[in-house]
Amino acid sequence: xxxxxxxxxxxxxxxLFTAWGYEVSLLEALSAxxxxxxxxxxxxxxxxxxxxxxxxxxxYGFFFLDAKLxxxxxxxxxxxxxxxxxxxxxxxxxxxxxxLTNRYRLFTLLSLIGLTLLLAPVLSNIGAASTTTDSxxxxxxxxxxxxxxxxxYEAWPLWLIVDTVATILYASLGYWFxxxxxxxxxxxxxxxxxxxxxxxxxxxRSL
Numbered sequence: 001x002x003x004x005x006x007x008x009x010x011x012x013x014x015x016l017f018t019a020w021g022y023e024v025s026l027l028e029a030l031s032a033x034x035x036x037x038x039x040x041x042x043x044x045x046x047x048x049x050x051x052x053x054x055x056x057x058x059x060y061g062f063f064f065l066d067a068k069l070x071x072x073x074x075x076x077x078x079x080x081x082x083x084x085x086x087x088x089x090x091x092x093x094x095x096x097x098x099x100l101t102n103r104y105r106l107f108t109l110l111s112l113i114g115l116t117l118l119l120a121p122v123l124s125n126i127g128a129a130s131t132t133t134d135s136x137x138x139x140x141x142x143x144x145x146x147x148x149x150x151x152x153y154e155a156w157p158l159w160l161i162v163d164t165v166a167t168i169l170y171a172s173l174g175y176w177f178x179x180x181x182x183x184x185x186x187x188x189x190x191x192x193x194x195x196x197x198x199x200x201x202x203x204x205r206s207l
Contacts, residue, residue: 024177027066031059032181039185042148043192045095045199047087054083067175071123071138082145089149096203097153097196105154108143115139133169137162153200156193163189 018024038052061076100108119135140162147155163185170179 025063027059027063028175028177031056031063032177034059036181036184039188043188043195045097045196047090047092047094050083050087050090053086054080057083063178067173068127069134070126071119071134075138075141078142079145082149086149090151095148095151095196097151097200098203099200100147100152100154108147108154108158112136112139112143133165137166137169140165153193153196156189156196160186160189160193 034052035056038049038056041049041052057076057079061073064070064073064076116132116136116139119138120132123131123135140158144155144158144162147158163182167179167182167186170176170182
């Protein structure tokens with residue numbers, strides 16, 4: 001059984017192609033493709049986004065674990081759980097975006113800062129490739145994902161910030177393919193923000 005697992009991991013970790021002198025593995029390419037589809041569908045508010053989130057999260061979990069980005073790897077488990085809740089929580093027709101109160105916006109911001117500072121030393125002690133930045137990506141993504149499950153448009157501006165930080169991190173570590181992907185996610189987050197906010201405003205006007 002162990003030999004079989006080793007063969008599978010060796011296969012998916014094999015180089016699929018080389019981009020800008022960087023070897024892109026089959027695992028990274030599949031992770032990026034499924035993730036891009038999931039995020040793209042998320043912008044439209046379609047419920048089918050959640051199975052794609054789950055698949056891409058499972059793949060990226062292995063990728064980040066191999067890269068020693070432990071917080072990012074652990075985050076994928078949270079994403080899979082959130083995808084299950086999102087699938088059953090959204091109506092079949094898709095999301096109906098709403099807004100947080102100012103009180104919850106402040107609570108979200110303070111929670112993000114506090115949790116980021118708490119996790120960073122832990123990551124440092126276990127030899128993670130990144131500490132404060134990976135911690136911020138972990139909790140920022142976690143909160144943004146929860147906001148998406150609850151159909152809050154504020155998920156998208158938070159994704160915009162998290163994806164920008166992630167793009168810089170992966171570029172600094174030399175993961176160029178994933179860096180480009182997260183750069184695209186940053187653009188998609190801006191589009192998602194605009195679309196979900198507009199949908200929220202239309203809902204308010206119709207009341």
